Amino acid sequence: xxxxxxxxxxxxxxxxxxxxxxxxxxxxxxxxxxxxxxxxxxxxxxxxxxxxxxxxxxxxxxxxxxxxxxxxxxxxxxxxxxxxxxxxxxxxxxxxxxxxxxxxxxxxxxxxxxxxxxxxxxxxxxxxxxxxxxxxxxxxxxxxxxxxxxxxxxxxxxxxxxxxxxxxxxxxxxxxxxxxxxxxxxxxxxxxxxxxxxxxxxxxxxxxxxxxxxxxxxxxxxxxxxxxxxxxxxxxxxxxxxxxxxxxxxxxxxxxxxxxxxxxxxxxxxxxxxxxxxxxxxxxxxxxxxxxxxxxxxxxxxxxxxxxxxxxxxxxxxxxxxxxxxxxxxxxxxxxxxxxxxxxxxxxxxxxxxxxxxxxxxxx
Amino acid sequence: xxxxxxxxxxxxxxxxxxxxxxxxxxxxxxxxxxxxxxxxxxxxxxxxxxxxxxxxxxxxxxxxxxxxxxxxxxxxxxxxxxxxxxxxxxxxxxxxxxxxxxxxxxxxxxxxxxxxxxxxxxxxxxxxxxxxxxxxxxxxxxxxxxxxx
Numbered sequence: 001x002x003x004x005x006x007x008x009x010x011x012x013x014x015x016x017x018x019x020x021x022x023x024x025x026x027x028x029x030x031x032x033x034x035x036x037x038x039x040x041x042x043x044x045x046x047x048x049x050x051x052x053x054x055x056x057x058x059x060x061x062x063x064x065x066x067x068x069x070x071x072x073x074x075x076x077x078x079x080x081x082x083x084x085x086x087x088x089x090x091x092x093x094x095x096x097x098x099x100x101x102x103x104x105x106x107x108x109x110x111x112x113x114x115x116x117x118x119x120x121x122x123x124x125x126x127x128x129x130x131x132x133x134x135x136x137x138x139x140x141x142x143x144x145x146x147x148x149x150x151x152x153x154x155x156x157x158x159x160x161x162x163x164x165x166x167x168x169x170x171x172x173x174x175x176x177x178x179x180x181x182x183x184x185x186x187x188x189x190x191x192x193x194x195x196x197x198x199x200x201x202x203x204x205x206x207x208x209x210x211x212x213x214x215x216x217x218x219x220x221x222x223x224x225x226x227x228x229x230x231x232x233x234x235x236x237x238x239x240x241x242x243x244x245x246x247x248x249x250x251x252x253x254x255x256x257x258x259x260x261x262x263x264x265x266x267x268x269x270x271x272x273x274x275x276x277x278x279x280x281x282x283x284x285x286x287x288x289x290x291x292x293x294x295x296x297x298x299x300x301x302x303x304x305x306x307x308x309x310x311x312x313x314x315x316x317x318x319x320x321x322x323x324x325x326x327x328x329x330x331x332x333x334x335x336x337x338x339x340x341x342x343x344x345x346x347x348x349x350x351x352x353x354x355x356x357x358x359x360x361x362x363x364x
Numbered sequence: 365x366x367x368x369x370x371x372x373x374x375x376x377x378x379x380x381x382x383x384x385x386x387x388x389x390x391x392x393x394x395x396x397x398x399x400x401x402x403x404x405x406x407x408x409x410x411x412x413x414x415x416x417x418x419x420x421x422x423x424x425x426x427x428x429x430x431x432x433x434x435x436x437x438x439x440x441x442x443x444x445x446x447x448x449x450x451x452x453x454x455x456x457x458x459x460x461x462x463x464x465x466x467x468x469x470x471x472x473x474x475x476x477x478x479x480x481x482x483x484x485x486x487x488x489x490x491x492x493x494x495x496x497x498x499x500x501x502x503x504x505x506x507x508x509x510x511x512x513x
Contacts, residue, residue: 055429088431090412096419102498118501160418172421179423193417194424201426238411238447245369248377249431250449258418277417279426
């Protein structure tokens with residue numbers, strides 16, 4: 001229990017001013033602009049949008065600037081801003097088949113229709129610090145001008161559909177069910193998969209990464225292959241009631257991971273690969289891979305698997321994956337607990353006094 | 365679905381995706397003599413973005429995105445609507461005004477030529493430049509077994 005205390009207004013004011021000065025840093029250095037953060041720290045922006053649950057790169061960049069680069073704080077800021085806006089519509093489901101692909105790789109087929117496209121990736125970099133960036137040199141190489149003759153097809157076939165055609169993988173079926181919305185109704189357990197996925201999108205990348213990793217190390221093993229990873233833009237459309245037809249409102253950039261997981265005998269008697277799905281805003285490949293691993297682990301009961309590990313326990317995962325909630329509850333320990341602590345202190349003293357070994361007296 | 369509605373869906377999409385500066389530059393002249401009544405001033409809100417499990421299964425909520433909407437009535441008595449990703453109110457207002465004018469027989473044709481087609485060309489050019497950058501990172505993994513069989 002904590003209690004309200006009064007006073008300290010001047011100190012609080014001074015602390016806020018100090019924070020603002022520290023955030024600004026050395027005034028002799030140029031101030032970093034929100035547009036620069038949006039452009040040049042775009043992966044941080046993407047993480048804040050995904051976990052902050054609002055696609056708006058400018059707002060996410062502003063939150064990063066305001067939080068001096070503390071991404072969990074920035075996510076909190078974006079979530080708080082989100083609550084000030086009305087939700088006008090729910091979109092039609094986005095279609096990642098029609099994605100304008102910037103990156104598309106598969107670890108299950110080397111020659112697949114549509115090809116493998118690396119896009120902007122840290123893979124294959126040497127992870128050596130590039131000191132030309134420190135020297136503010138123009139490290140970026142001009143893209144060579146030889147255009148490849150071959151152009152990507154508009155719609156690139158999915159790896160999962162290849163396996164489905166051969167009846168080798170469980171199909172995702174559309175039951176037409178209205179999706180759960182955990183922003184309106186907190187999840188109840190057992191949770192619907194739509195609620196789980198929504199929570200995982202907003203879930204902390206570090207937490208999900210660790211859980212995904214734990215499944216690979218044997219805590220809820222589900223034998224994953226990165227069937228397909230895609231990054232690119234997809235259109236978003238809504239059907240406003242006043243018009244009654246579908247209207248395109250623009251594009252968002254998303255990352256998607258389809259994990260192909262260990263096969264299981266299905267209810268119909270066939271043995272098929274199972275699957276996990278990950279999707280997030282912007283370029284967030286590590287996050288969507290972790291999400292897909294955890295999505296699959298959380299399907300344990302659907303696949304009659306024994307639930308033995310943290311990544312398989314949906315209540316554990318869903319109620320601890322949100323870093324805004326987690327940070328809030330951990331942070332509340334900083335609030336005054338003076339009365340609470342006094343009673344503990346009293347109790348401890350009484351216990352010690354009652355024990356008849358008065359070798360040393362507690363200082364009062 | 366009729367073709368008039370399809371045409372309208374098309375120009376609404378182009379107006380939504382237009383770079384704001386280009387949109388203003390191409391349409392400043394066209395709208396300046398026309399009176400508009402604001403029915404719903406540009407208003408910023410959210411759209412819940414939905415996706416499908418594995419892109420084909422049940423729907424789930426991915427998160428929200430910002431959206432600005434606006435409704436105007438032109439002096440020719442046509443209603444113009446706009447729904448634009450992001451928070452640019454000026455863009456939403458202009459798109460709604462143009463949606464109203466594009467529905468009029470007197471201005472529709474000219475605006476298609478002077479506003480919609482140039483924006484489409486710019487969008488296509490941007491798309492194609494991006495596509496080319498991406499295509500350069502296409503891989504050919506060489507393996508020991510490779511060929512027609």
